Amino acid sequence: MLIALLPGDGIGPEVIAEAVRVLAAAGARDLVFETAEVGGAAYKASGHPLPQATLDVARRADAILFGAVGDPDCDRLERHLRPEQAILGLRKELGLFANLRPAKLFPELADASALRPEIARAIDLVIIRELTGDVYFGQPRGLRKTDKGLREGFDTMRYDESEIARIAKVGFETAMARSGRLCSVDKANVLETSQLWRDVVMEVSADYPEVELSHMYVDNAAMQLVRAPGQFDVIVTGNLFGDILSDQASMCVGSIGMLPSASLDSSAKGLYEPIHGSAPDIAGQGKANPLATILSAAMMLRYSLGQADVADRIEAAVSRALETGHRTADLGGNASTTAMCDAVIAALG
Amino acid sequence: MLIALLPGDGIGPEVIAEAVRVLAAAGARDLVFETAEVGGAAYKASGHPLPQATLDVARRADAILFGAVGDPDCDRLERHLRPEQAILGLRKELGLFANLRPAKLFPELADASALRPEIARAIDLVIIRELTGDVYFGQPRGLRKTDKGLREGFDTMRYDESEIARIAKVGFETAMARSGRLCSVDKANVLETSQLWRDVVMEVSADYPEVELSHMYVDNAAMQLVRAPGQFDVIVTGNLFGDILSDQASMCVGSIGMLPSASLDSSAKGLYEPIHGSAPDIAGQGKANPLATILSAAMMLRYSLGQADVADRIEAAVSRALETGHRTADLGGNASTTAMCDAVIAALG
Ligand SMILES: CC(C)[C@H](C(=O)O)[C@@H](O)C(=O)O
Ligand SMILES: CC(C)[C@H](C(=O)O)[C@@H](O)C(=O)O
Numbered sequence: 001m002l003i004a005l006l007p008g009d010g011i012g013p014e015v016i017a018e019a020v021r022v023l024a025a026a027g028a029r030d031l032v033f034e035t036a037e038v039g040g041a042a043y044k045a046s047g048h049p050l051p052q053a054t055l056d057v058a059r060r061a062d063a064i065l066f067g068a069v070g071d072p073d074c075d076r077l078e079r080h081l082r083p084e085q086a087i088l089g090l091r092k093e094l095g096l097f098a099n100l101r102p103a104k105l106f107p108e109l110a111d112a113s114a115l116r117p118e119i120a121r122a123i124d125l126v127i128i129r130e131l132t133g134d135v136y137f138g139q140p141r142g143l144r145k146t147d148k149g150l151r152e153g154f155d156t157m158r159y160d161e162s163e164i165a166r167i168a169k170v171g172f173e174t175a176m177a178r179s180g181r182l183c184s185v186d187k188a189n190v191l192e193t194s195q196l197w198r199d200v201v202m203e204v205s206a207d208y209p210e211v212e213l214s215h216m217y218v219d220n221a222a223m224q225l226v227r228a229p230g231q232f233d234v235i236v237t238g239n240l241f242g243d244i245l246s247d248q249a250s251m252c253v254g255s256i257g258m259l260p261s262a263s264l265d266s267s268a269k270g271l272y273e274p275i276h277g278s279a280p281d282i283a284g285q286g287k288a289n290p291l292a293t294i295l296s297a298a299m300m301l302r303y304s305l306g307q308a309d310v311a312d313r314i315e316a317a318v319s320r321a322l323e324t325g326h327r328t329a330d331l332g333g334n335a336s337t338t339a340m341c342d343a344v345i346a347a348l349g
Numbered sequence: 350m351l352i353a354l355l356p357g358d359g360i361g362p363e364v365i366a367e368a369v370r371v372l373a374a375a376g377a378r379d380l381v382f383e384t385a386e387v388g389g390a391a392y393k394a395s396g397h398p399l400p401q402a403t404l405d406v407a408r409r410a411d412a413i414l415f416g417a418v419g420d421p422d423c424d425r426l427e428r429h430l431r432p433e434q435a436i437l438g439l440r441k442e443l444g445l446f447a448n449l450r451p452a453k454l455f456p457e458l459a460d461a462s463a464l465r466p467e468i469a470r471a472i473d474l475v476i477i478r479e480l481t482g483d484v485y486f487g488q489p490r491g492l493r494k495t496d497k498g499l500r501e502g503f504d505t506m507r508y509d510e511s512e513i514a515r516i517a518k519v520g521f522e523t524a525m526a527r528s529g530r531l532c533s534v535d536k537a538n539v540l541e542t543s544q545l546w547r548d549v550v551m552e553v554s555a556d557y558p559e560v561e562l563s564h565m566y567v568d569n570a571a572m573q574l575v576r577a578p579g580q581f582d583v584i585v586t587g588n589l590f591g592d593i594l595s596d597q598a599s600m601c602v603g604s605i606g607m608l609p610s611a612s613l614d615s616s617a618k619g620l621y622e623p624i625h626g627s628a629p630d631i632a633g634q635g636k637a638n639p640l641a642t643i644l645s646a647a648m649m650l651r652y653s654l655g656q657a658d659v660a661d662r663i664e665a666a667v668s669r670a671l672e673t674g675h676r677t678a679d680l681g682g683n684a685s686t687t688a689m690c691d692a693v694i695a696a697l698g
Contacts (some may be wrong), residue, residue: 084538097493112574141541150509153545158503189433192490195501219596226463226600251575322411
């Protein structure tokens with residue numbers, strides 16, 4: 001099976017290299033890797049953050065393991081040339097509409113969470129974020145002049161019913177496989193887009209009578225994720241709200257350096273990436289936490305490659321490496337990126 | 350001076366009544382009150398959530414003390430008749446573009462925060478939220494059919510440069526009066542509206558060389574508000590992001606029942622309201638925490654009525670009431686709404 005490796009910018013290459021080491025050590029079967037440039041690195045090499053050659057490899061691949069994009073050198077480029085456009089382009093071009101972001105506290109990390117340990121311990125949720133619609137992609141958007149000659153920036157928030165229904169289904173299916181509870185997050189008291197979102201989620205719920213559906217406004221959800229995150233099991237939400245809530249949830253479990261994600265199309269082809277960014281401030285220093293990427297590789301084995309057994313082994317090894325006290329700087333320790341990965345490999349046994 | 354009292358729905362009337370008792374006991378000078386209906390209560394009484402008579406009182410008044418709106422009975426009404434439209438309408442009609450939401454931990458409440466006490470203790474920030482623009486009010490918006498005949502919900506996110514500049518100024522002025530640090534929150538890596546936001550904030554910063562300006566993406570800000578909220582002093586952001594981040598910040602200081610807010614126009618006329626909602630589940634049971642509304646009344650004295658001395662007295666009394674152990678249910682205690690208010694009045698000394 002072909003895996004496209006897209007390391008990208010900043011700490012991306014470091015964490016991808018470690019994840020590949022773990023895949024080999026864990027005995028993942030039949031993997032062929034092809035590496036391609038993406039993000040600021042690709043722009044610097046070839047003038048575009050998502051070169052055609054990279055998109056081609058991504059299309060051909062059975063799964064994509066992605067590092068991170070983002071490079072301060074590129075901040076003043078025109079928008080379509082910025083590193084972030086690469087990940088947005090991949091999601092859109094490959095139809096990766098379903099972003100799964102599990103957040104679960106490793107019990108060993110209760111002390112690393114900013115939340116009180118008794119609150120943090122209760123966290124075991126997954127955020128299902130729609131990834132190819134919303135104000136991220138809606139047209140028209142841009143900069144124009146108002147009647148008064150003022151500069152005006154504008155974007156279009158939008159969802160049609162088919163986009164909402166297909167992500168809602170992923171939410172309901174995920175809830176069926178877990179506790180049977182689904183919370184849909186929107187801002188239906190203000191936004192028309194959210195009103196349709198809520199209506200369609202309710203329509204889809206008719207097909208899932210076993211799932212207990214609730215609705216929450218996004219402001220309240222942001223508050224509840226701090227107050228009592230244990231109340232959530234599966235959250236389904238739009239692209240923008242999912243972006244905010246999933247980053248927030250990451251700190252509840254100790255560090256954004258711990259959270260993997262899967263972005264799936266309708267036939268379980270997927271792109272797997274840590275939810276953290278390129279962290280240019282610590283790039284190249286061997287300080288990055290590789291666990292989010294290693295756990296992303298485990299998700300890849302489970303969701304796209306049919307190797308759940310190897311995925312289980314990797315996740316258990318991450319747990320054991322934490323148990324034996326290994327911690328990177330983001331978790332309050334001083335293990336290097338490589339040392340943390342070595343600990344995981346040692347724990348594979 | 351004329352104060353419009355708009356109690357609204359749910360726990361609104363209970364908390365407004367207590368705040369009025371405190372204003373009297375604290376010796377606020379020359380206040381005349383006029384009460385008017387708003388929200389679901391107004392809809393039920395007269396068919397509209399923001400009746401013309403209410404808007405007239407609000408316009409005539411020197412300041413408005415607002416309870417909360419929101420009523421599950423009204424959830425299926427057409428959007429323009431829902432309770433929330435009353436507060437949105439007041440903000441827009443009165444030009445209340447600057448929403449100040451201070452979040453500071455009362456040291457006595459370190460145990461009520463979901464955050465570790467050492468993290469919670471560092472919180473002392475104010476979120477300045479733009480309140481009359483963004484995707485809350487942008488046109489066009491609505492429900493339409495796509496080319497394929499699918500229902501599509503859409504909203505317009507937008508800001509023009511004058512709207513951004515005037516709220517940025519409030520941010521810089523507030524930062525000058527505090528620590529001199531301002532963090533502007535946007536999503537400029539994805540949104541055109543945010544790109545203009547960032548550009549204009551930078552332009553305005555030229556007039557405030559003493560203020561140290563930083564920029565943060567909203568997803569990162571949501572994470573940092575949990576991880577290390579002590580890093581923030583003044584945050585300035587748009588309507589939607591401000592809605593989410595300020596609710597989130599509220600839990601960091603113990604309870605949403607503690608947070609006041611001021612919504613100001615360009616001449617310091619203001620609407621003052623707790624940031625919590627109408628909480629229909631506990632309405633009429635004497636369980637609501639009146640402190641957010643009492644603290645909102647104090648903000649009113651300070652910002653719109655020129656009675657900072659009385660405001661100081663009220664805020665000190667709230668602190669002392671907490672010190673002596675009085676707690677409503679949201680703070681883990683069992684004081685009733687009235688008992689909590691009595692404790693504040695007793696502490697006025
Ligand atoms: C880099 C950025 C465009 C991206 C997003 O907003 O989706 C990131 O924050 C994420 O969550 O994957
Ligand atoms: C009630 C609602 C419309 C309102 C908002 O979203 O602005 C509320 O959440 C607030 O923050 O004041």
